[in-house]
Amino acid sequence: MSGRKKTLLKVIILGDSGVGKTSLMQQFVNNKFSHQYKATIGADFLTKEISIDNNKQVTLQIWDTAGQERFQSLGVAFYRGADCCVLCFDVTNEKSLNNLSSWKDEFLVQSNVSNPQDFPFIIIGNKIDVDDSKKIPSLQKKLSNITSNQLGGLNYPVFETSAKDAINVEQAFEVVAKMALQQEELNDINGGVDDDYNDAINIHLESDNYGCAC
Template sequence: MSGTRRKALLKVIILGDSGVGKTSLMNQYVNRRFSNQYKATIGADFLTKDVMIDDRLVTMQIWDTAGQERFQSLGVAFYRGADCCVLAFDVTNAVSFKSLDSWRDEFLIQASPRDPEHFPFVLLGNKIDMEANRAVSAKRHVTMAQSWCAAKGGMPYYEVSAKEAVNVEAAFQAIARDALARESADTSDFPELENNINLNENNRSSSSGGCNC
């Protein structure tokens, strides 16, 4: 028994348009299961999974969010402290690709990491099992996605299928490895969090959210 063992916790937020498969990606990775009966996500939820990365035991906390834009404003408290943001789009849906910029911007505004230029994002193009329905030809698509990623500071891109469990494990594995590497390099994305805790003693009332009533 190993009571003294310490686990690192990696918080990963999945964002993307409604119906691109955020819940399916999370469930495929954590539970290795696919269902086409998932309901539209309302609010936010997460699943955790323990993985071994190079002899480090890591708890991956994967956050699933609602895809409709208007619901984003409320749940942003959970963006804070994220170690990685996964942007997901549907390769058969061109609109979901076009929305990526706004999802990325939204995350950076709400989570406000210290160094937005270098905050780790990963792009997942989901539903490659539906090859025939691709919005653009597979080849052109990869090029498009890759050049978008390159323009965003070399964001890694994975083509995945939550349904057929293609590349999902590998993508999350890479996300975990990357986040761990950053952590040991001691680049805290949210240095102000620690300060906030101490300051809270004095300014709790002002931190309770800008409600208008």
């Protein structure tokens, strides 16, 4: 693991059925959009290599899952080892906005991350290309209400995107990558999952300095 290593960052996209999880992933990785994506069943991922922070190369492994809740119980295996979680809603569907906190809770329960308090989440409101009249009224207010009351008052980054028109998608995932990289480095330093024999190292480390600075 020494030397110039390639970093693989694991990102999970969650959110209600039909908010555009597959479309976001496809737009970011393959720069394409189709009206005919089928409802995702099971799980799949795509990878994309990008450079961030002074040309550091990282590979994003982006996991797309089914939106219907009952299928999440089988997702344990995908959540493990995640470095960042993208919570998606549809700006024309208020229910999908209200469900963000359940998706977050679901993720934390299943992923068993070591730092649930400061694990990096990012919020994406998709479909901003749709006519304004169809959008959730006073979205900003509702959104900040949800982040402060339900999402623990943490200032998760929020992006409003259009997977269809490729608006803000690139930017959102760049932030995802940065946050994921920080999480990954944190895990590296904690070393907890790296090597069973290195547990002793943890004694000399305090993780306080490495909290998420988002």
